[in-house]
Amino acid sequence: MDTFVIEGGRRLSGRVRINGSKNAALPLLAASLLTDQPVKLREVPNLADIKNLIRLLGELGCRRTDEPADGSFGDGTVTMHSVDESLSHARYEIVRTMRASICTLGPMLARRGFAQISLPGGCAIGERPVDLHLRGLAALGAQITVNGGDIIAKVPSGGLVGNTIFLGGPFGSTVLGTANVMSAATLAKGVTTIESAACEPEIVDLANMLNKMGAKITGQGSPRLVIEGVSELGGCDHRVIPDRIEAGTYMMAAAVTNGDIVLENCPVDALLSAMHYLDTVGVHVEACNPVAATSPQKSAHRGCEDPMRCCVRVTSDRILHPVEVTTQPHPGFPTDLQAQLMTVLALADGNSVITEKIFPDRFLHVAELSRMGAKLIRHGPTVVISGVRRLVGAPVMASDLRASAGLVLAGLAAEGRTIINRVYHLDRGYDRMEDRLRALGAVIQRVDEKEVAEVAVPG
Ligand code: EPZ
Numbered sequence: 397m398d399t400f401v402i403e404g405g406r407r408l409s410g411r412v413r414i415n416g417s418k419n420a421a422l423p424l425l426a427a428s429l430l431t432d433q434p435v436k437l438r439e440v441p442n443l444a445d446i447k448n449l450i451r452l453l454g455e456l457g458c459r460r461t462d463e464p465a466d467g468s469f470g471d472g473t474v475t476m477h478s479v480d481e482s483l484s485h486a487r488y489e490i491v492r493t494m495r496a497s498i499c500t501l502g503p504m505l506a507r508r509g510f511a512q513i514s515l516p517g518g519c520a521i522g523e524r525p526v527d528l529h530l531r532g533l534a535a536l537g538a539q540i541t542v543n544g545g546d547i548i549a550k551v552p553s554g555g556l557v558g559n560t561i562f563l564g565g566p567f568g569s570t571v572l573g574t575a576n577v578m579s580a581a582t583l584a585k586g587v588t589t590i591e592s593a594a595c596e597p598e599i600v601d602l603a604n605m606l607n608k609m610g611a612k613i614t615g616q617g618s619p620r621l622v623i624e625g626v627s628e629l630g631g632c633d634h635r636v637i638p639d640r641i642e643a644g645t646y647m648m649a650a651a652v653t654n655g656d657i658v659l660e661n662c663p664v665d666a667l668l669s670a671m672h673y674l675d676t677v678g679v680h681v682e683a684c685n686p687v688a689a690t691s692p693q694k695s696a697h698r699g700c701e702d703p704m705r706c707c708v709r710v711t712s713d714r715i716l717h718p719v720e721v722t723t724q725p726h727p728g729f730p731t732d733l734q735a736q737l738m739t740v741l742a743l744a745d746g747n748s749v750i751t752e753k754i755f756p757d758r759f760l761h762v763a764e765l766s767r768m769g770a771k772l773i774r775h776g777p778t779v780v781i782s783g784v785r786r787l788v789g790a791p792v793m794a795s796d797l798r799a800s801a802g803l804v805l806a807g808l809a810a811e812g813r814t815i816i817n818r819v820y821h822l823d824r825g826y827d828r829m830e831d832r833l834r835a836l837g838a839v840i841q842r843v844d845e846k847e848v849a850e851v852a853v854p855g
Pocket of ligand 1: 418419420422496523525526527528565566567569570571572573732754755797798825
């Protein structure tokens with residue numbers, strides 16, 4: 397099993413290009429089930445979760461038609477073509493490894509009239525119910541039963557029918573629930589209104605692609621989506637938005653190493669809340685080539701030409717400042733940056749507070765950071781962080797994708813050696829993170845866990 401060996405204490409500097417967004421690409425790939433025409437996606441990130449979903453779609457009769465002959469992932473262009481619509485069972489064996497497989501439910505149901513998908517289990521960040529997904533699809537007329545761990549969904553002979561749906565839950569909106577219901581509504585008869593829809597940039601990207609395919613969606617980015625059903629959708633050619641969570645992670649890598657990093661292809665417009673809090677902490681994000689703020693939008697985006705594909709320079713104060721943050725649905729502070737922020741605040745000069753409102757148990761990184769000397773006290777969904785002057789390298793265990801990223805940041809900042817076990821968690825959402833950090837000056841290696849002892853300590 398792969399392990400990272402990190403020698404901390406190096407300042408990071410240089411340039412890194414942000415990849416396409418994992419959390420945008422997954423529902424975009426699933427949307428290829430909505431048509432019998434080819435769907436071409438560009439800038440799809442080379443990640444384990446993406447390759448797993450492409451494999452699952454293949455089992456559902458939707459095949460990648462441009463896979464390179466050498467079996468590599470290619471340059472990020474992925475063309476999917478749904479050629480066999482008789483296969484509609486997403487098996488437990490794949491779904492259990494990636495609960496995001498649930499995003500195939502709505503598209504499969506809408507076009508094929510039937511879908512059987514394993515109930516995704518929970519995961520390291522908590523219970524992951526799908527009741528809102530099912531509520532929304534049932535409101536469109538789907539007949540849904542759960543049997544033997546599988547969701548079995550059928551469309552009555554008349555097809556799905558548009559409806560007005562409140563899709564909010566106890567933790568606010570649901571991202572993939574919105575993706576499922578919005579996708580299904582594109583082929584329903586009549587108009588669907590989704591109230592308390594997710595406003596995440598990934599949902600906006602999906603709505604924009606569905607509209608390219610012939611859908612009629614308005615309101616994307618707001619809590620109210622309106623979808624006017626159409627009879628069928630065509631293919632399209634779509635470029636995936638950059639990954640705001642990857643970008644935020646590298647911004648925080650600059651913070652914890654007092655670095656100076658240029659991020660290319662950075663979705664500044666999707667990171668306004670994160671940048672607000674990071675600015676308070678003492679992390680500064682400036683456009684590389686600012687243009688005159690000829691409109692309110694440009695000034696809000698620090699003068700970037702394209703607010704979703706900026707070149708920005710990230711620097712930080714030597715002394716980081718404490719802050720109080722609560723995770724919220726977009727446009728609030730994203731839960732997917734919570735673990736990374738905790739590492740930053742562990743090194744701030746003072747006491748900070750993080751409250752996790754989306755996944756209240758998303759704190760597996762707390763115990764591991766404490767092993768490295770962080771002073772953290774958890775009370776339910778809240779953690780009080782008393783900043784320390786330094787973290788000390790130690791062997792730690794990765795648990796979920798973003799907790800793993802927080803541990804990597806801690807290793808970059810810590811004095812001495814940090815061993816991060818089970819980095820396969822990280823590979824689900826970060827492409828060759830060790831190579832990209834090394835290019836920025838980090839001393840980091842990926843080795844098999846059995847070879848850790850042989851890794852020489854640099855002079
Ligand atoms: C998406 O998951 C992301 N994954 C997650 O990123 C992200 O943390 C999450 O949204 C929140 O932003 C992908 O996009 C692939 P939700 P999703 O439905 O859609 C509750 C990462 O690290 N809920 O928005 O599954 C749920 O328990 C991953 O990249 C219900 O109660 O999350 C949670 O408390 C981790 N019933 C809250 O809503 C439901 O039917 C938000 O969940 C659905 C969700």
